[in-house]
Amino acid sequence: MSLSALVSSLRTAGRQRLSAGTLVTTPVTGSYLFRIDQYTRLQKMVDVDTMIESETFSVGGHDWRIRCYPNGIEGHEGFISLYLTPTMTRPQPRRIST
Secondary structure (H helix, E strand, O other): OOHHHHHHHHHHOOOOOOOOOOOOOOOOOOOOOOOOOOHHHHHHHOOOOOOEEOOOEEEOOEEEEEEEEOOOOOOOOOOOEEEEEEOOOOOOOOOOOO
């Protein structure tokens, strides 16, 4: 069903005040190799909820990091946990002329 048909159906059903929007995404591909030397040894050395993190890398115009928990997180012990997280950058302060 198109967005306009959906809005029309909702208006017919009595919903007069509606807001609608469309998100269009463009697929982006990239790759990053995150190698952990001597992983088995590391896994024996760290506790559950211990995180190691990759260097920052860029894909799709954004900076990312991989967070790895070799022994998992609480509730999921014994399994590797991997998370792709955006690198948060603070907005630069702007000078405002008066």
